[in-house]
Amino acid sequence: MPQQVNPRKAPPLLEMTAIVKSFDGQRVLHGVDFDLCEGEVHILAGENGAGKSTLIKILGGIHRPDSGEIRIRGQQMEFRSPREAAGHGVAIIHQELSLVASISVADNVYLGRELSVYGWMRHGAQSAKCTGVLGRLGLQLDPRRMVGSFPISIQQMIEIAKALAHQAHILVMDEPTSALNELEVERLFACIAELKSHGCGIIYITHKLEEVYRIGDRITVLRDGVMVATAAATAMPAGSLIRYMVGRELADHGGKRWRRPSVRGPLLLSLDNVRVNASDRRRRPLVDGVSLNVHGGEIVGLAGLQGSGNSDLLWGLFGAYGRRTTGTISVCGRPYQPASPRKAIRHGIAMVTNDRQRTGLVLNLSVAANTTLAALPQVSPGGWLLAGREMQLAAESTRALDLRAASLRQSVATLSGGNQQKVVLAKWINTRPRVLLLDEPTRGVDIGAKQQIYELMGKWREAGHALILITSEMPELLMMSDCVLVMHRGRPTALFDRGEVTQEGRHGRRLS
Amino acid sequence: MQPLSRLPSVERSSVLGAIRHHPAATALLALVLVLVIGVVFHADHAFYKWSTHRDALRQASVFGILACGMTLVIIAAGIDLSVGSVLGLVTVTFSLLSIHWAWSPWAVIPVCLLIGLACGALCGALVGRFRIQPFIVTLAMMVFARGLAKTVSGGMKVSTAVQQADGTYQFVGVPPIFQAIDSRLLGGNVSVVSLIFLACVLVSWIGLSRLRWGRYVYAIGGNEEAARLSGVPVLAMKVGVYALAGLFSAIAGICQAAQEQQGDPEAGLTYELSAIAIVVIGGTSLMGGRGGIGLTLLGTLIIGYLEKILSINAVPEANRLMLTGAIIVAAVLVQRRKS
Secondary structure (H helix, E strand, C coil): CCCCCCCCCCCCCCEEEEEEEEECCEEEEEEEEEECCCEEEEEEEECCCHHHHHHHHHCCCCCCCCCCEECCEEEECCCHHHHHHHHEEEECCCCCCCCCCEEEEHHHHHCCCCCCEECEHHHHHHHHHHHHHHHCCCCCCCCCHHHCCCCCCHHHHHHHHHHHHCCCCCCEEEECCCCCCCCHHHHHHHHHHHHHHHHEEEECCCCCHHHHHHHHHHEEEEECCCEEEEEHHHCCCCCHHHHHCCCCCCCCCCCCCCCCCCCCCCCEEEEEEEECCCCCCCCCEEEEEEEEEEECCCCEEEEECCCCHHHHHHHHHHHCCCCHHEEEEEEEEECCHHHCCHHHHHCCCCEECCCHHHHHCCCCEHHHHHHHHHHHHHHHHHHHHHHHHHHHHHHHHHHCCCCCCCCCEEHHCCCCCHHHHHHHHHHCCCCCCCEEEEEEECCCCCCHHHHHHHHHHHHHHHHEEEEEEEECCCHHHHHHEEEEEEECCEEEEEEEECCCHHHHHHHHHHHC | CCHHHHHHHHHHHHHHHHHHHHHHHHHHHHHHHHHHHHHHHHCHHHHHHHHHHHHHHHHHHHHHHHHHHHHHHHHCHHHHHHHHHHHHHHHHHHHHHHHHHHCCCHHHHHHHHHHHHHHHHHHHHHHHHHHHHHHHHHHHHHHHHHHHHHHHHHHCCCCCCCCCCCEEECCCCCCHHHHHHCCCCCCCCCCHHHHHHHHHHHHHHHHHHHEHHHHHHHHHCCCHHHHHHHCCCHHHHHHHHHHHHHHHHHHHHHHHCCCCCCCCCCCCCCCHHHHHHHHHHHHHCEEEEEEECCHHHHHHHHHHHHHHHHHHHCCCHHHHHHHHHHHHHHHHHHHHHHC
């Protein structure tokens, strides 16, 4: 691979050479080279399990490499702890933020290195300094407010501010946009531009192709622990990037659209004036006045920003909000009043939540136990759990999804994100649902797994199920949906049939 | 044929690895260590006598029964501080009904078990329905049940000395049910209390490992929200788990009353802490979602033997307590290093 940096010039900000790492005798990194220049956004791409996280954890001092070198500005480093790495200017912004929600912004930003005189806090000086750091990111907020009172997107900025306050110049961002809406993503990108202009180097991990080309200067692709390509972003078009990542050709995932069936299936889900009340009755309902018919073999997309109530509609229908959902609802022709997830499952409804770790999986149970959790009565007649039947059910459902796991008995926590998502889907396959509510079913999974999830949705559609899909990735929504319901502040604002919807059209609608 | 020739070595290493990584391995190792200590400090061959082992198990049984219920609650990511007080309440009730009121054991035992069930179910309902922290709910029940025990007993031990109408005390005979529970079987080699403990272990094991119910307990302990969204009836499960812990406390209370031949309203003070210690020493995580009843059986044996070995060597109680504290920390440290 051509080296970007002339060795006669100043050494690059970060150089990692021939990094090797094994876990339990299994080699996950086979001598990976990686470097980062000042003022550069370097995209680290690769499928789940390619070794990206391991490489980042080595950089962050969480793991130690078996062999290989790390140099920062030409100086050889050996990080024995995350603290040492942080001391040399490495900051990792994890997907799960590491802020203390119950203390103030300033206290978070200076946590561990408070401004104090003999242990006596200098709150005023700290707040002032904090305001300065936030200002560098274009953020104007009260540093004395509690972190937990801000939305996730702002918390992420605070996390970045914390890194800046600690003089970090190597920032690693691991899928920073997975929980952000479009406006917030723009704000983050503006902030990244700001960091670049200050000479920070940024390692950016993402599964979203648009982002790669929006902000990436250079791309490095890992596959199975080997660096397969590194090049300027302009020199690596999307097609070859995917090929490098997956190692094979994929059908053009952007252009494929479902053919509308000639005959409409039966009406499976009908909503009339559905309302989901907030837990506090005096507040505005989360969802108000939604009427919608979903036929068998149809995928309805729900568009809307975070807080528009589209997720709440699914949670409400599934009974996750108890009896706070009102309105006339029928499922498969039978009247249905949401009360609990248990009742919803009995009525043939399944829901894939948007956060598999928090609400989808029981991480310390095995793969098999997770796939059968919602369908346990099937394999436990009279309450007596039949291990053989359970394994059979688990094996059938995971085989259909091409799940890659060494054993069905292993803990589901050990799987990669894409495979964990497949376990969630397998769980709902096993309940034999007719109506599927999918909230971000492809969040945080790699392109190969995404493709398989699309195929599964296609299969469900062909089998005559009714699907409702929420996704923050516009191309995905447009590709998969037969029609799109747009929601804003809990109310439906427009219903588009397919063909009418384009990405630009939706923007125009939202602004009007 | 090549794979076949390689098979044995692969097989053996994986079996060894499985044993080494099994959560019970550390607990088993600790138990073996304790037994080795017993062999070394055998106190004039007292440790080699079967009666020593029989008594070690018998003395640990009441704690073990409490620990069975505690294990269920802890796997469901809860905690039950009320087991000791419920035990006290049941010893008092059991003695009062059997000795003073001369009820038939066929009536007394169900009443006592129901009291335990009710105390536990109330805790479970408060935890599950109103989402109050288990620590707070069971702390309240601990205080309440102790108070109830003192009310029922009038603040005095309920013994075979029964106060008459004229204020004098008259001794009555010990009811046969007390003697039956405190007796030994198989030529005096096994205590009935120990058998009751083992039966509790067996019932808990079946519940946790062989029933759908147990899978739900682990699921709730591991991730309550995911379990709820998968259709697990969380409220009913919590009521059930705490009710079972209450039931086990009642069984332990009956055993305790039979062994002491009286109902002491102070009985079971700090027993909840011993039960938690047993569960933790076995290796069940206080975080919930992990562990098992087999570990608790090992934990009970570790604590039981340790106590016995210290007592046959006439180690003063003060030193025993300090040693037990140190061992709890050591056990947890060893387990953490493994994971």
